[in-house]
Amino acid sequence: MLVLNLSKPYQPNSAPNVTTRMLRALGLNTIEELYNDIPDDAKLNRPLNIPEGKTEGEVERLIEETLRQDLAPEPHQCFLGGGIWTHYVPALVDEVISRSEFYTAYTPYQAEASQGMLQALYEYQSLICDLTGMEIANSSMYDWASAAGEAGRMAVRITRRRKIVALRNCGPQRLDTLKTYCDAAGVDVVVVDYEHKKGCIDYSTLKEKVDDETAAIYFENPNYFGVFEEQAEEICKLAHLKGALAIVGLDPTSLSVVKPPAEYGADIVVGEGQPLGLYPNYGGPLIGIFAARGGQKVFRQMPGRIIGETLSKNGERRCYTMVMQTREQHIRREEATSNICTNEALCAVAASVYLAMLGSSGLMELGRRIMESSHYAAKKLGEIKNVESPRFTPFFKDFVVRFLQADPEKIYRNLPKYGLVGSQPLGKDFPELSDSALFSATEVHLKKDIDFLIHSVSKEVEDK
Amino acid sequence: MKYRQARWDEPLLIELSGEGRCGLTLPFDPELSREVGDVLETIPKNLRRADIRLPQVAQPQITRHYIRLSQMNYSVDSGTYPLGSCTMKHNPKIIQRILANTKVRKIHPEQPDEYTQGLMKILFELGTMLAEIVGLPKFSLQPAAGAQGEFTGVLMIRAWLKDRGQLNTRNEILIPDTAHGTNPASAAMAGFKVIEIPSTEDGLVDVEAIKAVAGRSTAGMMMTVPNTLGLFEKHIKEVINIIHEVGGLMYYDGANLNALIGRVRPGDIGFDIAHLNLHKTFGTPHGGGGPGAGPVFSTEELGEYLPKPTLEFDGQRYRWCYDRPKSVGRVRSYFGNISVLLGAYIYCLLMGRDGLKDASALATLAANYLMSKLDRRYFDLHYFLNIRCKHEFVASAKVSALEVAKLMLDYGVHPPTIYFPITVPEAMMIEPTESESVEELDNYAEVLNKAAEVASKDPKAAAEAPHNTATPRVDEVRASHPRTLKVRW
Ligand SMILES: Cc1ncc(COP(=O)(O)O)c(C=O)c1O
Numbered sequence: 001m002l003v004l005n006l007s008k009p010y011q012p013n014s015a016p017n018v019t020t021r022m023l024r025a026l027g028l029n030t031i032e033e034l035y036n037d038i039p040d041d042a043k044l045n046r047p048l049n050i051p052e053g054k055t056e057g058e059v060e061r062l063i064e065e066t067l068r069q070d071l072a073p074e075p076h077q078c079f080l081g082g083g084i085w086t087h088y089v090p091a092l093v094d095e096v097i098s099r100s101e102f103y104t105a106y107t108p109y110q111a112e113a114s115q116g117m118l119q120a121l122y123e124y125q126s127l128i129c130d131l132t133g134m135e136i137a138n139s140s141m142y143d144w145a146s147a148a149g150e151a152g153r154m155a156v157r158i159t160r161r162r163k164i165v166a167l168r169n170c171g172p173q174r175l176d177t178l179k180t181y182c183d184a185a186g187v188d189v190v191v192v193d194y195e196h197k198k199g200c201i202d203y204s205t206l207k208e209k210v211d212d213e214t215a216a217i218y219f220e221n222p223n224y225f226g227v228f229e230e231q232a233e234e235i236c237k238l239a240h241l242k243g244a245l246a247i248v249g250l251d252p253t254s255l256s257v258v259k260p261p262a263e264y265g266a267d268i269v270v271g272e273g274q275p276l277g278l279y280p281n282y283g284g285p286l287i288g289i290f291a292a293r294g295g296q297k298v299f300r301q302m303p304g305r306i307i308g309e310t311l312s313k314n315g316e317r318r319c320y321t322m323v324m325q326t327r328e329q330h331i332r333r334e335e336a337t338s339n340i341c342t343n344e345a346l347c348a349v350a351a352s353v354y355l356a357m358l359g360s361s362g363l364m365e366l367g368r369r370i371m372e373s374s375h376y377a378a379k380k381l382g383e384i385k386n387v388e389s390p391r392f393t394p395f396f397k398d399f400v401v402r403f404l405q406a407d408p409e410k411i412y413r414n415l416p417k418y419g420l421v422g423s424q425p426l427g428k429d430f431p432e433l434s435d436s437a438l439f440s441a442t443e444v445h446l447k448k449d450i451d452f453l454i455h456s457v458s459k460e461v462e463d464k
Numbered sequence: 465m466k467y468r469q470a471r472w473d474e475p476l477l478i479e480l481s482g483e484g485r486c487g488l489t490l491p492f493d494p495e496l497s498r499e500v501g502d503v504l505e506t507i508p509k510n511l512r513r514a515d516i517r518l519p520q521v522a523q524p525q526i527t528r529h530y531i532r533l534s535q536m537n538y539s540v541d542s543g544t545y546p547l548g549s550c551t552m553k554h555n556p557k558i559i560q561r562i563l564a565n566t567k568v569r570k571i572h573p574e575q576p577d578e579y580t581q582g583l584m585k586i587l588f589e590l591g592t593m594l595a596e597i598v599g600l601p602k603f604s605l606q607p608a609a610g611a612q613g614e615f616t617g618v619l620m621i622r623a624w625l626k627d628r629g630q631l632n633t634r635n636e637i638l639i640p641d642t643a644h645g646t647n648p649a650s651a652a653m654a655g656f657k658v659i660e661i662p663s664t665e666d667g668l669v670d671v672e673a674i675k676a677v678a679g680r681s682t683a684g685m686m687m688t689v690p691n692t693l694g695l696f697e698k699h700i701k702e703v704i705n706i707i708h709e710v711g712g713l714m715y716y717d718g719a720n721l722n723a724l725i726g727r728v729r730p731g732d733i734g735f736d737i738a739h740l741n742l743h744k745t746f747g748t749p750h751g752g753g754g755p756g757a758g759p760v761f762s763t764e765e766l767g768e769y770l771p772k773p774t775l776e777f778d779g780q781r782y783r784w785c786y787d788r789p790k791s792v793g794r795v796r797s798y799f800g801n802i803s804v805l806l807g808a809y810i811y812c813l814l815m816g817r818d819g820l821k822d823a824s825a826l827a828t829l830a831a832n833y834l835m836s837k838l839d840r841r842y843f844d845l846h847y848f849l850n851i852r853c854k855h856e857f858v859a860s861a862k863v864s865a866l867e868v869a870k871l872m873l874d875y876g877v878h879p880p881t882i883y884f885p886i887t888v889p890e891a892m893m894i895e896p897t898e899s900e901s902v903e904e905l906d907n908y909a910e911v912l913n914k915a916a917e918v919a920s921k922d923p924k925a926a927a928e929a930p931h932n933t934a935t936p937r938v939d940e941v942r943a944s945h946p947r948t949l950k951v952r953w
Binding site for chain 1: 476533542581649829898950
């Protein structure tokens, strides 16, 4: 029989009389007989070394107890950024993605029964197009980093060239992932150094590295140091001049104040949708934004799922369904544009609710609030003795702070004593910035929160 | 059962928009504003945004919009949803509650390790439990879904070959023709040539065909066990021997593990690398398409190739280890889809050793029971004449699988996966899972049989179905036709 001869809450047929009835209907006596086809030498002949099952209440308590010692700062106590940021998550976002009609559905394979999810994803794609100025967006990638990897590969398919030029002032994890995705295809990623004094792209160095083997230039705007790339347009032009594509990586909240990348020449836009209504969640789930332009020839090279608007066959109703599936793995197999199947659909819905709530004026307001907080924090940190802040300008949300005397690593490790997190040391990825750290501030940080950060950092700087 | 799905004429968000409305207010600190002046002036002029076009909608209308959309979406919580290969089991609600309340939400991944020891302990214990289930000791929780796990796995094969100086000669990955599309797509993404292995009459991988192609150019083979027909590959040990003998590695696609937990461990029978789909087998929801999680497991020897960072425990402290010179690198940012991982951990604790094993048995029982109720006049089940299916089975409809599926929608159940695997004509792949009661299984069989009967006797009625869903039959051709393609408002 079953190992436990007990009815279990999640398995209706575990009631012993039901199990027996079902087995009888199959002419069987024991459940083991269902496994008669498996050779004995393939079977495990001992119980798994896993604890016995617990009740719901026990598990809830155990998790709570295990996590008790961990520090979980409130959003306004977190000054870390770099790819995940703390923003206010509206209650309605939580509410919508807690609807089990959404979260317990599978991918919308049967369009007629899945119109809700399909329309929500179509709206997400449209919102991303509105924000970025692009013609098409897919319904999500895993995260910004893997989206950058897929963008590199898409550029290789479009241009039939085998080199990606990427900027060193992009997020280190994004660059690592881009390399993983490209290496696998035998595509070189050439990383070009930035302007060390300013934190931005060094156009003349970049220019030397872009040639007619180059499939794309990948840069971020604002870059990893939070700095706006003033020469974004020139860089895109440079790419086009050489017959390459321009791939821009971004934090979508920056599009509250920065013009759509399509307007300065981007061909593919990737980014991290997490700040649009998702919690930091120790790094996941995230949502990779992926958008492009260039007409249907380009569309056919897109990775991932795309939802389209159509009509019912009887012509009476507007409706939605997955389109251009002949690009995808379930049809095209080894010829597919990507292997992605499960994506981050629910997170895309969260991002849409968030953007819909802000609306045009709310988003503009958000950009201003973010910049007010980050600029106030940067300025005040710079007033601390032996601290240079902001090290690079002009900047958006993240910024670099230089400690002339103190060790950034020590500040990073000690801030939690004040209940704060921030000051991510940059030396590991940027040896030339070993005296510096990355900070971030958003609309959740009020003056008093920032003043407390300043107070805490000053104490640490003074206390040597 | 008479079924009616909600059918709202729900406008698009942009059509709900009215000038001057908004759904959220933002904090404003006048003192702070004064301190910094007009920050927007600091943005380079050539980058400034002139205007933003987003919907302007107030909160009540946004709320209704999404509630209505949710009412037009079928889900596991609505009813039977036995998509083959997808393991649509019930997601215990305690998982959702813990995830909704947990402080983990607020933790930034760059926070110092010494302040996240509890969470890292949970992740480490999850990895260890799953490794015990798979029978492979080393793990990475990084991949975001099954396909990314596969990609990671084939990259590991690549790195291993490179180390041995064999990357140039061994460039072929063998994959059965019943495999999921992600397998060949992942192998190709890692630069391998895909060699498709046919299946025999009985639905199992053709061992002779493997022998014929396995050799010096073989990098490895990807297998799904039980395969996507729902059959245990009884020659699996022989297959693994062949591949190992020619010097290749074996990759296990764990999408179908829900048949086997506690009975067969892929590592024990010789697989070298494996992924699991936590959003299938381990009780976490599928999110309408994601997020999922696709952790990867390997032998001790191959552990050094796993993505970085790996999670290590020295008996006292947990830490993320970046010093991994042979690693395939990163496949994404940070550590993984944490909330899905945490959900799977909760699931494992709830079920425990025996519960996990029983769940697999009950899933297998449900599939066999359901199959026994299918009308053989309409469904060809010849693969299963002399053998028990595992957690799922594939019926070959003698009528159009598409029409059967569309007819079923009117009965308040979700049809099976159709046209996969591609080796079976009019394939209907059915995986009821351990969550469906015997009554629901009886009902599902009745609906399948009824729909097939209508499809065979009344093609006109079939072509018009469904009637009771949020929309009648969708025009898929129009949707993807270059002239009518519309992917944004
Ligand atoms: C057999 C099989 N392999 C791999 C996958 C891919 O997994 P995921 O969708 O999590 O990427 C799936 C699921 O869709 C599957 O059914």
